[in-house]
Amino acid sequence: MSWLPIAALLATGRPAYQPVALRGGEVLRWRHFATAVAGAAARLDGGPWRRAVLVTEDSWLFAVGFLGALHAGLTIVLPPHKVAAQAITAADPEAGALDEPWLAQAAAAGPARATFAPLDAARCPVEFFTSGSTGVAKRVPRSLAGLQAEVDVFQLMWGGASGRGLVCATVSHQHLYGLTFKLLWSLSAGRPFATEIDETWEAVLPLLDGETMLVSSPAHLSRMTGLPALPPGRQPRRVFSAGAPLPQAANIEATALLGVAPTEIFGSTETGAIATRSDADAAAPWRLLPGIA
Numbered sequence: 001m002s003w004l005p006i007a008a009l010l011a012t013g014r015p016a017y018q019p020v021a022l023r024g025g026e027v028l029r030w031r032h033f034a035t036a037v038a039g040a041a042a043r044l045d046g047g048p049w050r051r052a053v054l055v056t057e058d059s060w061l062f063a064v065g066f067l068g069a070l071h072a073g074l075t076i077v078l079p080p081h082k083v084a085a086q087a088i089t090a091a092d093p094e095a096g097a098l099d100e101p102w103l104a105q106a107a108a109a110g111p112a113r114a115t116f117a118p119l120d121a122a123r124c125p126v127e128f129f130t131s132g133s134t135g136v137a138k139r140v141p142r143s144l145a146g147l148q149a150e151v152d153v154f155q156l157m158w159g160g161a162s163g164r165g166l167v168c169a170t171v172s173h174q175h176l177y178g179l180t181f182k183l184l185w186s187l188s189a190g191r192p193f194a195t196e197i198d199e200t201w202e203a204v205l206p207l208l209d210g211e212t213m214l215v216s217s218p219a220h221l222s223r224m225t226g227l228p229a230l231p232p233g234r235q236p237r238r239v240f241s242a243g244a245p246l247p248q249a250a251n252i253e254a255t256a257l258l259g260v261a262p263t264e265i266f267g268s269t270e271t272g273a274i275a276t277r278s279d280a281d282a283a284a285p286w287r288l289l290p291g292i293a
Helices: 006-012 030-044 059-071 082-091 100-108 144-161 176-189 201-207 248-258
Strands: 019-023 026-029 051-054 075-077 095-098 125-129 139-143 167-169 213-216 238-242 263-268 272-277
Touching: 006 059, 006 144, 006 176, 019 030, 019 059, 026 030, 030 059, 030 100, 051 059, 051 082, 059 075, 059 100, 059 176, 082 095, 095 100, 125 144, 139 144, 144 176, 144 272, 167 176, 176 213, 176 238, 176 263, 176 272
Parallel strands: 051 075, 051 095, 075 125, 167 213, 213 238, 238 263
Antiparallel strands: 019 026, 125 139, 263 272
């Protein structure tokens, strides 16, 4: 399957029936995605907003809003949750909320056939917020070009051994890690993703098989005690973990239950992913990703 940078994704396109996402038992295909993005872009283009405050738990609608806003020339603002989104739009008359009802309505109004021009990735601003765990949450400006550079490295490092199956996540796409690993990488690679954020193992484990990729965190991988080990045919191809170091005991247990050692990612909202390791030894050194000094 061809690799497409996000800036050229809609302009180049993919086969109409290629799966983009899975919502429950429903397969959402490229033709649905392209028309939905066109609907969002058309509704935003020429409107009063300069900044799109994007917040939804549905990864499909999030991707529609993300690309729709970029193609309409808006700055994307990614608050961590709905309360933060409300505060941002209340304080900024040029910021509009792209929440689930807005996105669903815009997506449904998309044209039957749509054309897109390529994006200039360096001129596509995306604003994140830090978690606030070490103080007051601050706004972090990034660009689509920087995010694409990260995703290109992920493909270089792990693309050939990450399978072609579904990408599932226990983490939110509202944050950098979830956005790049679950959505942008999937869209560039043409790999389908689950629309849900599966925060419980009871929800995520039935989705796993030998081609699946799981994007998770220490908070979730440390809560697997008591779960049965997956049989060989249900073990995911790769598991990622980020947000904090994965405790050694949790690493060992997750490896035993999932059948694959988690690949840990080190980074921050400001820097993006910068290093990795895959070792149950909590003292194991991190290895810099290509291009990082």
